[in-house]
Each structure stands twice: as C-alpha cells, then as structure tokens.
Amino acid sequence: MSEYDNTNRGALFTNDKKGNNKAPSYKGNINVNGEEYDVAAWEKTSKAGKQYLSLSVSVKGERSEQPAPQANTDMDSEIPF
Secondary structure: OOOOOOOOOOEEEEOOOOOOOOOOOOEEEEEEEEEEEEEEEEEEEEEOOOEEEEEEEEOOOOOOOOOOOOOOOOOOOOOOO
C-alpha cells in the first residue's frame, strides 16, 4: 500500500482555540507544488450582506500575528470559480 500523496491539497478545521475576535475562524494547511503552507480563514460579511471567507496564507512555521486581511467588501457578484 502506497503513502497518500498530499501534493496540491489542503484542509481547514474549525479553530476550537479561538480566544478573541481577531483569531481566525478556521485554521489548517495546504501543500502547493510540494511546499507546505499554513492557512487561516475568517468568516466575514460583505457590505452587500453576502457571507464569505477571508484567507491568509503563510509559509509553514512562519506564524503571522497580523489580523485578518481586508478584502474587497463590495462583493455583489459571484466569485468566478
């Protein structure tokens, strides 16, 4: 039986240790072309009232203390993917 190939795959999990409002709602990791990255996601609502996830990606182990990235909140159209 061969080992599972995790290349170009990732997962996010609910952040059970969320201690404050700036902490991400979800945390996880992703492998892109063999490189490992940490991923964080915050649940947000656009000015138009649509819910979306704001993402932050950093090199695995290089923890960022920055708050959630500020995305364009005028998301009136659907995301094209």
